[in-house]
Amino acid sequence: MKPASGPHQLLILIPAFNEIGAIAGVIQEVRGVVPDAPILVVDDASTDGTDQSARSAGAYVLRLPYHLGLGGGVQAGYKLAYEFGYEYVIRVDGDGQHDPKYIPVLLETLRETGCHMVIASRFQNGNGNYTNSVRAIGIWFFRLVLRPILGKPVHDPTSGFVGVNRQALQVFTGSFPLEYPEIEALVVLQRKRFQFQEVPCRMRPRKTGRSTITAVKSLYYIFHVLLGVFINVLKFEGRRRKDSP
Amino acid sequence: MERLLNVTTILSILLVAMVLFSVRRSHIRVEYSVSWLAAAIILLVLSRSSAALNWIARQLGLADPPLALMLLVFCVFVIVIYRLSVVISDLKDANIAIAQRLAIVEFQLQNRNED
Numbered sequence: 001m002k003p004a005s006g007p008h009q010l011l012i013l014i015p016a017f018n019e020i021g022a023i024a025g026v027i028q029e030v031r032g033v034v035p036d037a038p039i040l041v042v043d044d045a046s047t048d049g050t051d052q053s054a055r056s057a058g059a060y061v062l063r064l065p066y067h068l069g070l071g072g073g074v075q076a077g078y079k080l081a082y083e084f085g086y087e088y089v090i091r092v093d094g095d096g097q098h099d100p101k102y103i104p105v106l107l108e109t110l111r112e113t114g115c116h117m118v119i120a121s122r123f124q125n126g127n128g129n130y131t132n133s134v135r136a137i138g139i140w141f142f143r144l145v146l147r148p149i150l151g152k153p154v155h156d157p158t159s160g161f162v163g164v165n166r167q168a169l170q171v172f173t174g175s176f177p178l179e180y181p182e183i184e185a186l187v188v189l190q191r192k193r194f195q196f197q198e199v200p201c202r203m204r205p206r207k208t209g210r211s212t213i214t215a216v217k218s219l220y221y222i223f224h225v226l227l228g229v230f231i232n233v234l235k236f237e238g239r240r241r242k243d244s245p
Numbered sequence: 246m247e248r249l250l251n252v253t254t255i256l257s258i259l260l261v262a263m264v265l266f267s268v269r270r271s272h273i274r275v276e277y278s279v280s281w282l283a284a285a286i287i288l289l290v291l292s293r294s295s296a297a298l299n300w301i302a303r304q305l306g307l308a309d310p311p312l313a314l315m316l317l318v319f320c321v322f323v324i325v326i327y328r329l330s331v332v333i334s335d336l337k338d339a340n341i342a343i344a345q346r347l348a349i350v351e352f353q354l355q356n357r358n359e360d
Contacts, residue, residue, distance in 0.1 A: 001352075001356055061352075062348050062352050063351070063352075064345070064348045065348060068344060072341050072344070075345065076344075083349070
C-alpha cells in the first residue's frame with residue numbers, strides 16, 4: 001500500500017473477524033465501485049483464514065496479533081491510514097451488510113460539506129428495518145440520549161457504515177472506544193466540536209455469520225454504551241495519559 | 246472481641262509473609278506489593294492497639310470497636326482493589342497500543358518487502 005498522494009486520498013477500511021464466507025465478495029464489490037481506492041482489511045486475529053481470503057481478493061491486510069475487538073481493530077486501521085497520509089477513510093463492514101454503492105455518496109458528502117464524519121443511515125427516511133425489538137428500543141433510546149449531547153438529531157447512531165476526514169482520523173488515533181464504538185465515537189467528535197452528517201442508505205442482510213449484538217446482548221450493550229457516553233461527556237482532558245500520543 | 250483481634254493479627258502477618266514471599270519469587274513486582282504491605286501493616290497495628298481502635302470507633306460514632314475494625318478492613322481493601330483496577334486499565338491501554346503498533350510495523354515491513 002502506498003502512502004496517500006494525488007487522487008489516492010481515499011482508503012476503504014474493512015474490519016473483519018472470521019468473515020471468510022463474505023470478505024472476498026465484499027472486496028470485489030467495493031473494487032467495482034471505487035477501483036482506484038486501496039482497500040485495507042483489518043483482520044482481528046481471525047481463525048478461519050479471513051486474512052488469506054482478503055489478500056487473494058486483492059486487499060491489503062493489517063493483521064492484529066490477537067483479538068482486540070471491533071473498536072481496537074478500527075482504531076488500528078485509522079492509525080495506519082493517518083500515518084500513510086490519507087485524507088478520507090470510509091469504513092465498510094466485512095459481512096456484506098453495507099452496500100458499496102453508497103461509498104461515493106459518503107465521500108462526496110465529506111468533500112462538499114466539510115463535515116468530519118458522515119454516517120450512512122438506515123432510518124433517515126424512515127425505511128429501515130430493525131433486526132430485533134430490543135435493539136430497536138436501544139436505537140430509539142440512544143437517539144433520545146444523544147439529541148441534547150450532539151445538539152442535533154441522529155437517526156442511526158449504531159451504523160458502522162461511516163466515513164471520516166483527516167481531522168477526525170487524528171482524533172480517533174488518540175481516542176476511540178474499544179467495544180461498540182459507533183455511538184461513543186460520535187460523542188468523542190462532539191467534544192472537539194466536530195460536525196457530522198447523515199445520508200440515507202439501505203442496508204442488506206449479512207451474508208454470513210451472526211451479528212455480535214444479539215437480543216440478549218442488547219441490554220448489556222445499552223448499559224455499556226450509556227456509561228461510555230456519559231464518561232466521554234465528563235472526560236477530563238487537561239492532563240493526558242502518559243501513553244497517549 | 247479479643248478473638249477477632251487475634252484472628253486479624255494472624256491474617257495480617259500471613260498477608261505480609263505471603264506478599265514478601267511473592268515479591269521474593271518475582272510473582273509480584275515491588276511497586277505493586279506496597280499497597281498490600283501497607284494494608285496488612287495498618288490492620289496489624291490496629292489489631293494490636295486497642296486504644297487506637299477505640300479512638301477510631303469513637304470518631305466514627307460506633308459503639309462496637311470490632312465493627313470499626315471491619316469497616317476499616319473493608320475500606321483498606323476497597324482502596325487496594327481500586328488501585329489495582331487503575332493499574333489493569335493502564336496495562337490494557339498500553340497492551341492495545343502495542344498490539345496495534347506491532348501490526349502496523351509488520352504491515353509496513355511486509356509492504357516494503359513487496360516493493
